[in-house]
Amino acid sequence: MSANEIDFDIPVDRTEVPTLKFDGDTMQSLFGRADLWPSWVADMDFRAAPAVIEALQRRVDHGVFGYEPTRGELAAAIAAWYADRHGWHFRADRILYTPRTLNSLAVLIDLFSGEGDGVIVQPPVFYDFKLLIRAAGRRLVKNPLVLGDGGYEMDFDQLEQVVADQRNSLLILCNPHNPIGRAWHERDLSILLEICRDNGVFVIADEIHGDLCYGRRYTPLASVAADAAQHCATCLSPVKSFNLAGVAGSMIVLEDDDRFARCRHWYDRFEIGKNFVFSTAAMLAAYRDSADWLDRVNDYLRQNVALVRDKLVRDIPGVRLVEPDGTFLLWFDFRELGLDADQLASFLVRDAGIASNPGHWFGREGVGFARINIACPRVRLVAALEQLAKAVRAL
Numbered sequence: 424m425s426a427n428e429i430d431f432d433i434p435v436d437r438t439e440v441p442t443l444k445f446d447g448d449t450m451q452s453l454f455g456r457a458d459l460w461p462s463w464v465a466d467m468d469f470r471a472a473p474a475v476i477e478a479l480q481r482r483v484d485h486g487v488f489g490y491e492p493t494r495g496e497l498a499a500a501i502a503a504w505y506a507d508r509h510g511w512h513f514r515a516d517r518i519l520y521t522p523r524t525l526n527s528l529a530v531l532i533d534l535f536s537g538e539g540d541g542v543i544v545q546p547p548v549f550y551d552f553k554l555l556i557r558a559a560g561r562r563l564v565k566n567p568l569v570l571g572d573g574g575y576e577m578d579f580d581q582l583e584q585v586v587a588d589q590r591n592s593l594l595i596l597c598n599p600h601n602p603i604g605r606a607w608h609e610r611d612l613s614i615l616l617e618i619c620r621d622n623g624v625f626v627i628a629d630e631i632h633g634d635l636c637y638g639r640r641y642t643p644l645a646s647v648a649a650d651a652a653q654h655c656a657t658c659l660s661p662v663k664s665f666n667l668a669g670v671a672g673s674m675i676v677l678e679d680d681d682r683f684a685r686c687r688h689w690y691d692r693f694e695i696g697k698n699f700v701f702s703t704a705a706m707l708a709a710y711r712d713s714a715d716w717l718d719r720v721n722d723y724l725r726q727n728v729a730l731v732r733d734k735l736v737r738d739i740p741g742v743r744l745v746e747p748d749g750t751f752l753l754w755f756d757f758r759e760l761g762l763d764a765d766q767l768a769s770f771l772v773r774d775a776g777i778a779s780n781p782g783h784w785f786g787r788e789g790v791g792f793a794r795i796n797i798a799c800p801r802v803r804l805v806a807a808l809e810q811l812a813k814a815v816r817a818l
């Protein structure tokens with residue numbers, strides 16, 4: 424299939440293979456019903472890039488799946504991608520591979536904080552951060568985002584207070600931020616890094632959504648100042664942007680010599696950095712050959728966002744869109760409907776028929792909101808918005 428034949432409008436039947444997002448038993452246990460429009464899992468309903476599918480097919484056709492050597496061309500392709508697309512230059516030999524971004528985060532939390540230390544997060548934020556922090560025996564420390572007329576902003580005054588506590592040793596940044604879709608501005612990133620650096624707080628930047636930006640461009644934290652990369656570790660992955668969650672494949676980029684050596688040692692100790700033939704093939708085809716496909720995805724998402732914006736303004740009073748810069752996860756503001764957390768969750772399921780992520784999953788700062796995944800064919804999105812419009816009218 425050539426790039427010209429890509430058509431994201433054509434629905435793919437994802438129930439032909441085991442798919443978490445569409446899994447009836449899981450939805451039944453999470454939402455109490457299985458007949459819902461599934462928008463809760465953060466993956467896309469689109470087929471992967473043609474070059475990725477071809478690379479995987481070629482690898483399967485070979486039929487022998489033994490060990491392969493570490494492939495320098497993959498690290499070179501990843502470094503070239505970030506240099507060309509995002510203006511961030513890093514050494515290819517400073518990439519460490521992990522199966523998943525959650526593994527990267529868990530390793531970094533373990534290595535760069537101590538038992539009982541505080542790890543700062545900026546809610547409303549991706550709920551797995553909290554789970555990882557608690558599972559590691561660290562404390563969750565909050566630096567909540569503030570919602571103003573121009574969208575969410577970081578609260579640097581409050582951050583100054585929490586970093587002053589010596590027991591808080593790490594901050595996890597989400598850039599672009601799941602669930603609000605903000606690609607943080609270079610100015611915000613510089614201030615954040617300066618505050619953390621001056622107080623001895625190391626930053627883990629989860630930038631898994633960085634390639635999905637269609638508004639303000641994504642700025643890698645490690646690129647904001649000459650010494651920025653010395654004070655942070657960056658978690659990268661093609662799984663969101665190239666829709667490869669089931670293939671897996673993630674990276675940590677760490678430029679500080681001492682911390683890189685410690686991380687490398689950890690890798691050797693637990694033998695986790697070995698490459699997997701399918702993820703290597705898929706990642707190489709993604710970063711080397713699939714830039715056009717990704718541009719089309721971003722275009723399609725931009726149009727889906729416009730459709731949502733338009734429908735809300737025209738037809739769904741009381742529900743607003745928090746304007747995103749990127750990601751396929753939209754943050755809907757339902758506060759004007761006057762429902763509490765339980766009522767909103769039940770309204771979305773029972774009245775609107777939508778399996779989404781109610782805002783309180785992202786911290787109490789998310790109450791009154793919900794996260795809805797729009798990476799689906801437009802025809803499905805239109806139908807879901809219509810269900811929502813009807814449910815709001817009937818309130």
Ligand SMILES: Cc1ncc(COP(=O)(O)O)c(C=O)c1O
Nearest residue numbers: 465523524525549601629631662
């Ligand atoms: C910000 C963020 N980090 C990490 C992950 C999980 O990535 P992985 O499946 O590679 O562990 C997600 C998935 O939604 C995410 O949104």
